[in-house]
Amino acid sequence: MITRPRRSGRVLAGMLAVAAVLVGGCGAAQPTVTFDVDGRSLTAAPTQFCDNRMENCSDDPNSRVTADVPPGTPIRITVPEEVSDGPWQVAYAFTRGDDPAPIEQRSDVATPGSRGEYTLILPSETDRLVTAQVQLFGAAPAIDPQTQELEFPVRATWVLVGEQPAG
Incomplete structure (x- = not known):
């Protein structure tokens, strides 16, 4: 026994x-996201990643990719099916001229299954990219009880940081 x-x-x-x-x-x-910049292909792991229920999350700020992005350079962003199957968008910031304050903008939201890539073109050929983030949305939007504003939970992000010229 x-x-x-x-x-x-x-x-x-x-x-x-x-x-x-x-x-x-x-x-x-x-999943990883690819940023094609000026003939170079950069593969980024997520800097933040949560499961579908937004319960199990991990953060890795060191997984961002960095590149010299000359002014006026379009950036082709390719996302895998795991991202394109959900709603996603690109949030980006850039500087204009000698003003060091970044200007923040967002692409339209890609609806689930509608596209697997996006080309980011800054408004002016002299604008310089500061950062571009692919944001995969999670759970349905909800109203913040304190601010009464509509919030869109982001369950994953992939980040490209544009190197800024010294000076």
């Missing part, structure tokens, strides 16, 4: 270990 409980204990422990590996492996792969 002593051997049987030990054996089933080992079997149970083994089954739990296999289950842990399988469950851990399922959530491990996170």
Whole structure:
């Protein structure tokens, strides 16, 4: 009798270990986004990523990509199916002329399944990119009870940072 409980204990422990590996492996792969800048292709992992219920989230600010983006350079952004299957948009900031204050804008929201890429073209050929973020929306929008403003939860972001000239 002593051997049987030990054996089933080992079997149970083994089954739990296999289950842990399988469950851990399922959530491990996170989608990447590609930023094509001036002939260079940069692949970014998410800087923030949450599950569909916005419950299990991870942050990795070091996964952003950085590139010299000359003024007037279009940026082609390609998202995988895991992103294009949901609503997403590009939030971006740029500077104009000698004014160091960034101007923030957003693309239209891509509805689920409508597109897998977007080309970011700044308003003027002399504008310089500060940052571009692909934002995958999560749960349905809700009204913030304190501010009464409509909020759109972002469940994942991928970030390109434009290098600024020294000076």
